[in-house]
Amino acid sequence: MELRYNNLAGLVCAATESGRQISELVLADQAEQMEKDPEFLFQEMDRRLTVMDEAADQGVQPDLRSTSGLTGGSAYLLRLAAGSGNTLCGSVFTRALARALAVSELNAAMGRIVAAPTAGSCGILPAAVLTMLHDRSVPRRACVMSLFTASAVGMVIANNACLAGAQGGCQAECGSASAMAAAALVELAGGSPKMAAHAVAIALKNILGLVCDPVAGLVEIPCIKRNASGVANAFTAAELALAGVTSAIPADEVIVAMKHIGDAMPSALRETSEGGLAATPTGRRLAAELFGM
Amino acid sequence: MNVFDIIGPIMIGPSSSHTAGAARIGRMAGALLGAPAVQAEIRLHGSFAKTYRGHGTDKALIAGILGMKPDDARLRDSPALAKQAGLSVTIIPDHIESAHPNTALIALTAADGRRVSVQGASVGGGNILITRVNGMPVEITGQYASLIVLHRDAPGTIAAVTDCLGSYGVNICNFRLAREQKGGTAVMTIETDGSIDRALNEKIRALPNIIGSTRLEPV
Numbered sequence: 254m255e256l257r258y259n260n261l262a263g264l265v266c267a268a269t270e271s272g273r274q275i276s277e278l279v280l281a282d283q284a285e286q287m288e289k290d291p292e293f294l295f296q297e298m299d300r301r302l303t304v305m306d307e308a309a310d311q312g313v314q315p316d317l318r319s320t321s322g323l324t325g326g327s328a329y330l331l332r333l334a335a336g337s338g339n340t341l342c343g344s345v346f347t348r349a350l351a352r353a354l355a356v357s358e359l360n361a362a363m364g365r366i367v368a369a370p371t372a373g374s375c376g377i378l379p380a381a382v383l384t385m386l387h388d389r390s391v392p393r394r395a396c397v398m399s400l401f402t403a404s405a406v407g408m409v410i411a412n413n414a415c416l417a418g419a420q421g422g423c424q425a426e427c428g429s430a431s432a433m434a435a436a437a438l439v440e441l442a443g444g445s446p447k448m449a450a451h452a453v454a455i456a457l458k459n460i461l462g463l464v465c466d467p468v469a470g471l472v473e474i475p476c477i478k479r480n481a482s483g484v485a486n487a488f489t490a491a492e493l494a495l496a497g498v499t500s501a502i503p504a505d506e507v508i509v510a511m512k513h514i515g516d517a518m519p520s521a522l523r524e525t526s527e528g529g530l531a532a533t534p535t536g537r538r539l540a541a542e543l544f545g546m
Numbered sequence: 547m548n549v550f551d552i553i554g555p556i557m558i559g560p561s562s563s564h565t566a567g568a569a570r571i572g573r574m575a576g577a578l579l580g581a582p583a584v585q586a587e588i589r590l591h592g593s594f595a596k597t598y599r600g601h602g603t604d605k606a607l608i609a610g611i612l613g614m615k616p617d618d619a620r621l622r623d624s625p626a627l628a629k630q631a632g633l634s635v636t637i638i639p640d641h642i643e644s645a646h647p648n649t650a651l652i653a654l655t656a657a658d659g660r661r662v663s664v665q666g667a668s669v670g671g672g673n674i675l676i677t678r679v680n681g682m683p684v685e686i687t688g689q690y691a692s693l694i695v696l697h698r699d700a701p702g703t704i705a706a707v708t709d710c711l712g713s714y715g716v717n718i719c720n721f722r723l724a725r726e727q728k729g730g731t732a733v734m735t736i737e738t739d740g741s742i743d744r745a746l747n748e749k750i751r752a753l754p755n756i757i758g759s760t761r762l763e764p765v
Contacts, residue, residue, distance in 0.1 A: 258547075283549050297550065304556050319560070320622075321600040360559030363602050363622040368672070370552045372562045378553070400553055407552035416552075417670060433552075470593065471600040472560040543600060 256282040258408035260505045261450050268446035275436070275446050276401040283401070299397045301367045305356065305379035306386075308366050312355025319361035321543055324473045328355035331481075345388045349488065350481045353380035357480040361473045370407045370416045373423075373472045374430035376480035378403055381434035381487050385441045399440045403433035406453055413505070414512035418465035419524040421515030427476075427483040428460035428511065432504075434487035435494070444495045454500035456490035457507045462514055464522035466529025469540035475530055555672050558621040563648055564594065564601035567668025569621060570688055572610020573765040574676055575652040575664040578694075580760065585655040586611055586628075586635045592647035594668075595639035604637050607650055615765075616672060646675075682733045683724040688765040690719060690737035695750065696757040699725045699732040703755045707734060710753065714746045731757065 256278055257263055268275045284291040311317075313332045318325035331351035334340055340347040357376035360366045369378040382399055385391040407416065410429045415421045435452035439445075444452075460483070468474040500507070521528030530536050557566040576583060588607055590598055598604050602622060609624035610616075612631060620627060628635055642649055646667035653663040665678035676686040679694060686692050693711075697703050704723065711718060717739045725732035747761045 279549065287548060294549070298553070301550075301553055301556065319600075320602050323600075363558055363560065363565070363605070365556065365617055365619055366559050367556050368554060368562055368566075371671070372557065372559050372566075375559070401549060404549035404552040408547055408549070411547060411552065419670075469600060470597040473600075544596060 255285070258405060259412050261406065261409050261453060261508075262503065262505055264405055264409070265446045265450045274398065274402065274440055275405055275449060276398040276440060279401040279405045280398070295397060298400050302382065302393075302397050302400065304365060304367050306383055308356045308359050308364060309352040309379055309383055310355075311364055312357070312359035313351065317358055317362050319358070319473055320363055321469070321471055321473065323468070323471065323539065323543075324361050324477055325358050327477070328358050345384060346485075346488065348388055349380050349384040349484050352383050353377055353480040353484040354477060356380065357477040361471070361477065370411070370429055370433070371418070371426045373418060373476045374426040374480060374483065376477075377427060377430035377483035377487060378434045378437065380480070380484040381438050382441070385438065391441050395441055399437035402440050402449065403437040406433045406436045409505075410508055413508045414515065421511065422518050422523055423463040423465045423479060424460050424511055425515055426465070427479045428457050428463060431460055431483040431487045431490070432456040434484060435490040438487055438491035439494055442491065442495055444491075448494040450504045451498070451500045452490045452494035454502060454504035454507045455493055455498070456486055457504070457511060458500065458502065459486050459490065461507070461511055464518060464529050465524040466522055466531045467524065467526055468531050468536040469543050470526045470531075474536070474539070556617045557672060558606070558617060558619065561601045562672040563668045563670055564597065564603045565606045566616035566672035567648065567674050568594070568603045568606035568650065569610040569614065569616040570672065570674045570765045571650050571664070571666035571668060571676070572607040572652065573613065573615070574610070574666060574674070574686065574688055574762065575654055575662065576611045576613055577762050577765065578664055578679060578760060579654045579656055579660065579662045581656040581658065581660060582631065583611055583633050583654040584657050586633060587638065587653040588635065589638045589640040589642065589651040591640060591642040591645045591649040591651070594648050594650055598637070598639070607652065608635055611652070611654065679733070684733060684735040685720065685722045686735055686762070687737065688762075690739065690764055691741045692762040693734070693736040693738070693742055693747070693750070693759060694762070695734040695736065695759045697732055697734065698755040698757065699729050700755045703753070704734060706753045707736070707750055707756075710746065710750050711736070711738065714743075716740050716742060716746070
């Protein structure tokens with residue numbers, strides 16, 4: 254059976270009817286589409302989880318700095334805070350934030366990462382899944398499988414809206430990553446495909462309208478911290494959905510709303526660094542110091 | 547689109563367009579030279595020219611010229627590695643008329659004096675489009691095996707080349723022709739589903755009116 258990735262409702266329906274997880278259907282379908290053995294695709298995805306894990310480790314070094322020198326070292330501070338036991342929301346949550354920052358800061362420092370779905374939003378999905386793997390003792394196999402569910406969500410968004418900040422603003426990058434992570438978290442926590450779709454809707458709704466306004470055009474300010482907030486948002490959405498909270502607006506309609514909002518965004522707020530934070534006095538000063546822009 | 551377009555590519559940061567795509571453009575230029583480069587003159591246009599330092603675009607281009615892939619951890623040390631390899635590099639922020647905002651124009655020279663110039667754009671998500679080789683318009687994405695055939699504009703030349711590919715069971719997925727003027731020099735850019743082996747390329751080189759043919763693996 255061929256799966257279609259033009260709406261989430263169809264995927265949820267197929268999963269619910271067959272009594273399987275979205276990830277299982279997606280893996281079987283993709284193996285057929287790519288004319289490859291499912292085990293081969295699983296191993297390819299497993300390799301991506303390994304790169305994510307290495308990135309989360311490497312990114313917490315205290316002396317890590319980006320090529321521009323603007324960022325680095327905040328993941329280390331969060332790791333220290335998690336270790337101290339003195340955190341507001343518990344150390345598991347703080348470790349999730351630390352991982353999002355670590356992967357994102359490593360990206361800015363020219364380390365090896367997995368675009369998920371983009372390099373600018375590369376910390377969110379790893380932070381969610383690795384936190385379940387290391388701090389919640391979820392089996393690795395399930396964690397790898399959850400990446401197939403996340404990919405399916407990403408494909409539905411790509412088919413109906415977009416994943417590029419230059420096109421749809423930060424909502425399209427960090428918003429999509431957060432929605433993908435929320436779906437993965439629900440599956441890993443034992444939630445139903447329907448719950449996963451509600452989590453996608455909630456996560457995306459919370460980030461709708463977020464603009465892409467990087468200082469000096471670099472994937473650093475505010476991108477790195479938005480990765481931390483993106484994984485926090487994914488946990489929020491998953492927690493709500495797992496508790497039975499539903500989204501009044503279905504996920505597929507939220508995705509289309511995101512597209513329309515992106516289309517309505519002025520170009521100054523779509524990765525051109527002409528508006529928003531990039532256009533603040535400090536943003537301009539940093540750009541001038543770096544590039545004489 | 548498949549799952550690995552969403553979760554992937556595995557790459558050296560920070561930007562799929564300004565780093566991963568740049569590495570692929572460099573790799574394509576290196577492959578077209580077909581020998582280790584000793585000199586590289588890299589002109590950058592648009593966003594590449596403005597932000598190349600912060601994005602490591604220069605390092606990625608150099609790494610690509612040295613043959614590295616976008617996920618090679620040595621990418622950030624490529625300027626030093628170039629020096630070790632005897633490659634001298636000049637980076638020139640420039641303006642290239644009516645080019646895509648993320649464009650690099652790379653002129654490479656090999657030890658034997660052989661030269662090639664390659665203009666390419668990074669068009670998003672790490673995807674690239676090579677638009678000029680030695681000033682001639684081409685269209686190469688680097689996603690497929692490609693053949694660049696320089697030839698004299700004469701009747702039957704294209705048919706002879708495509709016949710040759712067909713006889714080896716190679717299917718063409720993209721074809722582009724550009725010529726300077728009627729009867730002058732022309733260039734075919736051919737992308738294929740399967741790989742193009744050396745013997746096939748030698749056969750194409752031996753055809754009438756063919757000046758040169760270069761085969762490229764996907765980058």
